[in-house]
Amino acid sequence: xxRVRGKRALVTGAAQGLGAAxxxxxxxxxxxxxxxxxxxxxxxxxxxxxxxxxxxxVAWGFQHDATSAEDWAAAIExxxxxxxxxxxxxxxAGMVRTGSVEDLDLEQWHHVMQVNTDSVFLGxxxxxxxxxECQPASIINLSSIAGLMASPNLAAYxxxxxxxxxxxxxxxxxxxKKGWDIRCNSIHPTFIRTPMLDDLRGDRDxxxxxxxxxxxxxxxxxxxxxxxxxxxxxxxxxxxxxxTAAEFKIDGGISAI
Numbered sequence: 001x002x003r004v005r006g007k008r009a010l011v012t013g014a015a016q017g018l019g020a021a022x023x024x025x026x027x028x029x030x031x032x033x034x035x036x037x038x039x040x041x042x043x044x045x046x047x048x049x050x051x052x053x054x055x056x057x058v059a060w061g062f063q064h065d066a067t068s069a070e071d072w073a074a075a076i077e078x079x080x081x082x083x084x085x086x087x088x089x090x091x092x093a094g095m096v097r098t099g100s101v102e103d104l105d106l107e108q109w110h111h112v113m114q115v116n117t118d119s120v121f122l123g124x125x126x127x128x129x130x131x132x133e134c135q136p137a138s139i140i141n142l143s144s145i146a147g148l149m150a151s152p153n154l155a156a157y158x159x160x161x162x163x164x165x166x167x168x169x170x171x172x173x174x175x176x177k178k179g180w181d182i183r184c185n186s187i188h189p190t191f192i193r194t195p196m197l198d199d200l201r202g203d204r205d206x207x208x209x210x211x212x213x214x215x216x217x218x219x220x221x222x223x224x225x226x227x228x229x230x231x232x233x234x235x236x237x238x239x240x241x242x243x244t245a246a247e248f249k250i251d252g253g254i255s256a257i
Contacts, residue, residue: 001030002029007087009236011092012091012119013093015035021228022233025229025232027054033060034082035050036093038063066122072123073126085134087136088139089137090140091123091139091164096154098153136241138235139185140186140232142186142189143188144161147160148162148249172184188248189250217251
């Protein structure tokens with residue numbers, strides 16, 4: 001249970017879903033974790049549950065709009081204050097909006113790109129100076145299988161997550177060129193049982209919709225948050241020291257179809 005002992009992690013969008021699961025997993029395996037979210041109360045609640053489980057103060061919640069450079073600067077300073085540095089960054093904050101290129105207006109397009117892509121750009125850019133002080137380090141960007149496979153009704157989401165995929169590779173190559181021991185990889189989940197599925201479901205029947213989604217997956221089921229959290233754990237640990245600029249598909253085989 002000490003695979004990431006001594007690691008200092010910041011996880012965005014950590015008030016629920018994949019962010020909460022990743023933060024819990026990292027803490028269970030020895031890391032200190034700063035959970036950030038625009039929902040401050042939610043992030044603090046998850047942090048408190050982690051501390052109760054671990055039996056000591058290893059997690060902290062912090063309010064953070066991941067689309068704001070000012071908020072990023074404050075979150076990184078909080079990491080220094082709480083953990084004396086930062087060696088793992090999990091860029092998880094994101095949203096989904098359905099709509100084709102005809103359906104979406106420019107404001108909606110910009111909003112999805114800000115939340116899903118600008119947040120990752122800002123996180124990588126502004127965290128790198130502190131991460132250089134805490135090598136070996138790892139940046140883990142949450143993209144999506146929708147960043148690799150397109151849908152006519154996910155124009156903005158497809159584009160934003162595809163941008164995260166290639167931004168990840170650019171950051172990884174920069175770090176390698178500079179000689180920094182900082183890896184950068186992306187994770188590409190398919191349908192995972194999180195509140196984000198409610199946005200995809202809309203007002204349709206929940207059981208019917210989830211069953212329909214599961215049928216698209218060769219393994220015949222939806223993913224669980226820990227399916228993704230275990231990948232985060234591996235990429236945060238020194239077990240993955242020779243892996244960078246890679247994409248990890250957590251998709252039950254759907255991308256092979």
